[in-house]
Amino acid sequence: MRGSGFLAIWSDVEAARETDYLHWLMREHMQERLGVPGFLAARVWRAARPATQPGTARFMILYELEAPDVVASQAYLARLNAPTPWSQRVMPTLGNFVRGGGRRIASTGGGQGGAVAAWRFDDALPADGPALVARLAASDRIAAVHLLQTDDQRTSIRTQEKSLRSRDASFAGLLLVEALDAPAIRTALETTALRLPEPAIYAPVFGLQIAR
Secondary structure, X not given: OOOOEEEEEEEEEEHHHHHHHHHHHHHHHHXXXXXXXXXXXXXXXXXXXXXXXXXXXXXXXXXEEOOHHXXXXXXXXXXXXXXXXXXXXXXXXXXXXXXXXXXXXXXXXXXXXXXXXXXXXXXXOOOOHHHHHHHHHOOOOEEEEEXXXXXXXXXXXXXXXXXXXXXXXXXXXXXXXXXXXXXXXXXXXXXXXXXXXOOEEEXXXXXXXXXX
């Protein structure tokens, strides 16, 4: 990951709306976000397993930020308070919406994987977080491991865009393991004997980044 900050977002998208959603992300939304100072890169993943409701797909977006305070910067809040017509149409259709931004606590590895496992922590990060990152990263076929901590105060700022969605949730922290493939994630958990809940596993859809 580039930078010391992040913004992670999940949502369920109905099958009938999926093409419009992906076109919105590719053709407008992510490029718009990467035009905000401090936004460095963005990637989109799709869940390898069914979403929370039948007939929907579960997507995860990760933005890499130059610093944690970008998530509450004047430029970013200005964008959130001036949603485009396309955003105004898409936002109310997104289900099971989860959003959090903050700082990167620990990272090992600079690669990008063909599969990513995500663990969201609702209350607090694991006490042995950096050691956890190191143990997972030492396993075969692991490209990178990241431990991220949400800044609740900055994440919860009310904006016009947030008002378009009926219900938002957040989280305290996030552990991401990027691997060459999904079996490598399972092997890493088995060989390190880590007691973690079953992860959500995602496959990459596309990514964008700005040139520096």
